[in-house]
Amino acid sequence: MMHQEEDVLQTALSWKEAGRDVAIATVTSTWGSSPRPAGSQLVVDGSGAMVGSVSGGCIEGAVVREALEAIADGKPRLLDFGVTNEQAWEVGLACGGKLQVYVERLE
Amino acid sequence: MKASDLSRLVTARTERRPIALVTDLGSHEQALFEAGNEAQSLSLSPAQRDAVAEALAANRSGEIEIEGRRLLVQARVPDPRLIVVGAVHITQALAPMAALAGYEVIVVDPRRAFATAERFPGVTLRHDWPDEALDAVRLDARSAVVTLTHDPKIDDPALDRALRSPVFYIGALGSKKTHAARLQRLAEAGFDQAALARIHGPAGLAIGAKSPAEIAISVLAQLTSARHGQPTR
Known part of the structure; x- marks a missing residue:
């Protein structure tokens, strides 16, 4: 039945198989009122196209930028977003939540 | 990765x-x-x-x-799965409710007039006999089986397969009398008391359910309790 959430990893695999560069972002930890739980994923391709969600919209733009850099340099990175981070205001996560996101290139 | x-x-x-x-x-x-x-x-x-x-x-x-x-x-981890045997009126309420609660729902009924896409939009339907259908879907510990037809020809083969599997919940609809006769048949087929005790019969919590939707609620509530290993009170 139609309940099942779209499997973003399935999309990541089909993009890779179609020859596209792919990066995967995964929420590793959340504190406070983060909109999406740990384990939530966003899949990004080399053109910036994305499926999935790590925050319901607040930080996706910043994550996509980091994903494109990870695609370019191949280095995985662990990103902090939240009130302790200056970037928080920049990316609009002003709801008091904090989260950490792991971004890696699909090899 | x-x-x-x-x-x-x-x-x-x-x-x-x-x-x-x-x-x-x-x-x-x-x-x-x-x-x-x-x-x-x-x-x-x-x-x-x-x-x-x-x-x-x-x-x-x-x-x-x-x-x-x-x-x-x-x-x-795979989604929990509910296999409903019998594309009956209660199933029309139970299938969408279970889907909302996060279950992958499969409805099995060899009677094609019952299991139609018009009556069950968006639901996976199987028209093979329940024993074959349940063999094909491979029952696992994150699956549940509910039989709703009251017809031993259809319900019994499903219960047979469910009892031989690690499913976390087995429910069978029917009056106490129907259920006693069912247990008698399954005992004659070789299932012992411990196996038969796995069957919730009549299926559903005693909440005075009358309409198909209410009966679906009582079954889904019992299913939820079994899934989380939480006794009802």
């Missing part, structure tokens, strides 16, 4: 196997963790191994900090 690991993560979901991808956030090394293959290349300590196994069993993704090591666990 290696494309080969990603491919195995995707395959595991289709095959309904629990699996996790474990990432050491210090070294960025990764390995898959599943039954028989517990991320050996990461050389997890026993405590780290147990922590990952526990997270996977609870379908809990996220970072675990243990013995000075930061591990990211991405758990992928």
Whole structure:
């Protein structure tokens, strides 16, 4: 039945198989009122196209930028977003939540 | 992430196997963790191994900090599944309710006039006999079976397969009298008391349910209680 959430990893695999560069972002930890739980994923391709969600919209733009850099340099990175981070205001996560996101290139 | 690991993560979901991808956030090394293959290349300590196994069993993704090591666990556990035998009126209420509660729903009824796409929009329908249908869907510990036809020709083969499987819930609709006769037939077929005790019959919590939707609620409530191992009170 139609309940099942779209499997973003399935999309990541089909993009890779179609020859596209792919990066995967995964929420590793959340504190406070983060909109999406740990384990939530966003899949990004080399053109910036994305499926999935790590925050319901607040930080996706910043994550996509980091994903494109990870695609370019191949280095995985662990990103902090939240009130302790200056970037928080920049990316609009002003709801008091904090989260950490792991971004890696699909090899 | 290696494309080969990603491919195995995707395959595991289709095959309904629990699996996790474990990432050491210090070294960025990764390995898959599943039954028989517990991320050996990461050389997890026993405590780290147990922590990952526990997270996977609870379908809990996220970072675990243990013995000075930061591990990211991405758990992928198959959705719970409800197989309803009998495309009857109650099923028309139960199927969408169970889907809302997160179940993958499969309705089995060899009577094609009952199991139609018009009556069950968006639901996976099977028209084979319940024993064949249940063999084909491979019942596992995250599956539940409910029989709703009251017809022994259809319900009994389904109960037979359910009792031979590790499903977490078996429910059979029917009056106390119908249920007693059913237990008698299954006992004659060779099932012992312990096996028969797995069947919730008549299915559903005693909440005075009358309409099909109310009966669906009572069955879904009992199913929820079984899924979480929480006794009802």
